[in-house]
Amino acid sequence: MRQTRLIPLLLALAAPVPGLAETFEQQLPNGLRVIVKEDRRAPTVVHMVWYRAGSMDETNGRTGVAHVLEHMMFKGTPNAGPGEFNRRVAAAGGRDNAFTSRDYTAYFQQVPEHKLAEMMQLEADRMRHLTLDPAEFAQEVRVVMEERRLRTEDQPQSLLFEQLTATAFQAHPYRVPIIGWMNDLENLAPADARRWYDNWYAPNNATVVVVGDVDHQAVFALATQHYGPLQARQLPVRKPQDEPPQLGTRRLSVKAPADLPLVMMAYKVPVIRHVEQDVDPYALEILGAILAGHDAARFSTSLVRRQQLAVEAEADYDSTARGPGIFYLRASPSEGKSVSELEAGLRAEIAAVQERAVSADELARAKAQLIAGQIYKLDSMFAQAMEIGQLEAVGIPYAQKRRLLEKLQEVTAAQVQTVARRYFSDQGLTVAELVPQPLPSAARSPAPARH
CATH class of the missing domain: 3.30.830.10 (Metalloenzyme, LuxS/M16 peptidase-like)
Structure with missing residues (x-):
């Protein structure tokens, strides 16, 4: 088959298949967007919460706080102690993790479809009720610092990329590594993480994505039950951060x-x-x-x-x-x-x-x-x-x-x-x-x- 005939075929494969993968959306009164894609090929579901806040939203002196807060999200609430989130996902026969980027922070679980309600309850709980214990915070910062040593400072290619990016961008926050500068990590305080959490972890700054063997109306009902009671909050003003023109090599x-x-x-x-x-x-x-x-x-x-x-x-x-x-x-x-x-x-x-x-x-x-x-x-x-x-x-x-x-x-x-x-x-x-x-x-x- 010639390559020129392959592309239309691939696009045809991308078209929605009735009953296989239809997508639906609803926005709750508190601003939370819920997007559901029905895919019934297996009795499993992926549940993700995306916050539109990443390292580009950090300020000088507090770089790395987005990533540290991501770690702290697994350290407990008054309703679920440290490590309980992971234990309950594992007990449900699922897997979970999280990741921080320059543009966003996201959390996910993949579990049997009948465990979706429990995952929503856990995520809604930590969206608003994170404990942020100072001792846990100090320990987790040390973990992130060691992660930086192992994955950046001891990896020459990573170190080169970090320095290249810091040189290519002079004004835009993309110049800062996602994991943060070591000196900033050494001086982060629980109050820095609390400020970040209070600023950005709000339903009106989040999107819930659910893909799997589900009915979208049932998912919307679960989202209303678990996320609906959370209050929207005023988000910080995001100012333009344009990079000035580069004037030479x-x-x-x-x-x-x-x-x-x-x-x-x-x-x-x-x-x-x-x-x-x-x-x-x-x-x-x-x-x-x-x-x-x-x-x-x-x-x-x-x-x-x-x-x-x-x-x-x-x-x-x-x-x-x-x-x-x-x-x-x-x-x-x-x-x-x-x-x-x-x-x-x-x-x-x-x-x-x-x-x-x-x-x-x-x-x-x-x-x-x-x-x-x-x-x-x-x-x-x-x-x-x-x-x-x-x-x-x-x-x-x-x-x-x-x-x-x-x-x-x-x-x-x-x-x-x-x-x-x-x-x-x-x-x-x-x-x-x-x-x-x-x-x-x-x-x-x-x-x-x-x-």
């Missing part, structure tokens, strides 16, 4: 123990703000797939196999975010090749797209690869819930998901060439180099699992 180097050197390049690019009117973010998604989206993509074909400049080369771009976008290139040079040679090779691949439009087959393959990745999410209830929550958290209505796929399909070779020319210049570029240092004789043990 920024460069930095990081010295850290590592096996191989590494180069990372960050270009300032837009993200989706208007699903229908925007063009460039979709073209940038396609460009990323053309450069490094599969084994036959340009970086693997040219830089790794043909020229043997790199042992690995990747491109990364997320078109959905509350803040500004960055298109990342990342590569490690082959033995005998320098970082400067590899940087020149990465630039040459971009220049090739700027100078000559990509082929029809190359374009079709990139589209098929991207859209297939989206279609495969339908196999997982958790992935479906994640997709709904992530889109809503960054301001994109979940109902426009199909239109996002159609917009990817509509991208032309000329539009891919246009974005390569428009955004991939030295003026908006930040380059970071990892300079390997001798490895220590004994490495730290792996980071412990959260919660």
